Amino acid sequence: LDESTPTQTLESRTLESVAKFINDGKSKRIVVMTGAGISTSAGIPDFRSPDTGLYANLARLDLPYAEAVFDISYFRNNPLPFYALAQELYPGKYRPTITHSFIRLLYQKGMLLKLFTQNIDCLEREAGVPGDMIVEAHGSFARQSCIECHTAYPDDLMHKAIHEKEVPHCLQKGCGGLVKPEIVFFGEQLPEEFFRNRTLPAMADLCIIMGTSLSVHPFAILPQYCEEGVPRLLINQEQVGTLGSRSDDVLLLGDCDSGVRKLAEACGWLEELEQLWEET
Numbered sequence: 001l002d003e004s005t006p007t008q009t010l011e012s013r014t015l016e017s018v019a020k021f022i023n024d025g026k027s028k029r030i031v032v033m034t035g036a037g038i039s040t041s042a043g044i045p046d047f048r049s050p051d052t053g054l055y056a057n058l059a060r061l062d063l064p065y066a067e068a069v070f071d072i073s074y075f076r077n078n079p080l081p082f083y084a085l086a087q088e089l090y091p092g093k094y095r096p097t098i099t100h101s102f103i104r105l106l107y108q109k110g111m112l113l114k115l116f117t118q119n120i121d122c123l124e125r126e127a128g129v130p131g132d133m134i135v136e137a138h139g140s141f142a143r144q145s146c147i148e149c150h151t152a153y154p155d156d157l158m159h160k161a162i163h164e165k166e167v168p169h170c171l172q173k174g175c176g177g178l179v180k181p182e183i184v185f186f187g188e189q190l191p192e193e194f195f196r197n198r199t200l201p202a203m204a205d206l207c208i209i210m211g212t213s214l215s216v217h218p219f220a221i222l223p224q225y226c227e228e229g230v231p232r233l234l235i236n237q238e239q240v241g242t243l244g245s246r247s248d249d250v251l252l253l254g255d256c257d258s259g260v261r262k263l264a265e266a267c268g269w270l271e272e273l274e275q276l277w278e279e280t
């Protein structure tokens with residue numbers, strides 16, 4: 001696409017046009033899609049950024065390959081590297097970012113249709129987005145269960161195990177299988193709620209994609225469910241997926257927090273957003 005390619009819906013492929021579209025009341029069903037990049041400023045590393053990403057820093061865990069830490073067959077034989085990492089990622093240590101608060105603001109304004117997140121850090125919930133507005137496509141640390149008999153394991157015991165760096169085992173008589181937070185590992189099915197909701201982006205009148213490399217499938221396909229002519233705004237360090245290929249795609253390349261501040265400012269919501277974030 002170049003400057004001369006006509007738009008279908010927006011006046012132009014700019015952030016200001018997206019803000020005008022929102023302020024004109026044309027956007028009441030926003031679908032937001034997020035990934036690790038919205039939590040990096042909270043102090044949680046993403047996977048794939050060179051140097052700072054988790055995969056670049058896993059050498060100390062002595063893994064055969066970086067992704068093994070989230071591989072279910074590797075975990076069965078050696079759960080220790082995952083639990084070393086889980087201690088760092090476990091909810092409670094991090095504060096939601098202003099980007100998380102921006103999603104809450106969309107919800108408060110009655111504009112959020114659904115948030116699809118790949119993140120497992122629960123920061124969307126902590127920012128005040130209700131659980132039923134969120135599809136945690138890769139699960140989260142919110143629940144845990146036995147990988148053999150799938151019996152749920154109590155939260156307080158999980159909390160204790162994480163902090164004492166122990167690997168928890170199933171409490172069912174005769175089972176004793178390994179317990180794992182219900183985050184989706186390589187080799188595991190995505191939660192049923194992902195499949196139930198995955199075509200929802202087709203109902204959106206605006207889609208905002210933030211902080212994801214869109215390299216994990218089937219999540220990566222979600223933006224393509226948006227109808228042609230529905231504006232798709234990408235706020236990310238880099239261009240990803242097929243974003244930028246449609247007439248109403250807007251790319252805001254840079255960090256998420258300044259991107260959402262710019263969007264909020266253009267909508268006249270900046271003060272409200274900053275206050276909401278302060279109170280979180």
Ligand code: CNA
Pocket residue numbers: 034035036037038039040041044045046047048049053054118119120121122138210211212213214215216235236237238240254255256257
């Ligand atoms: P990824 O593949 O690491 O990609 C992150 C993307 O965000 C990249 O395109 C970066 O350029 C971009 N990015 C990083 N920081 C910023 C920033 N401050 N502002 C704007 N853009 C930024 O992560 P994905 O989420 O796409 O990959 C999917 C994996 C990562 C999922 O399975 C997650 O469970 C997993 N993950 C989650 C967390 C978390 O819950 N916080 C942390 C690390 C990995």
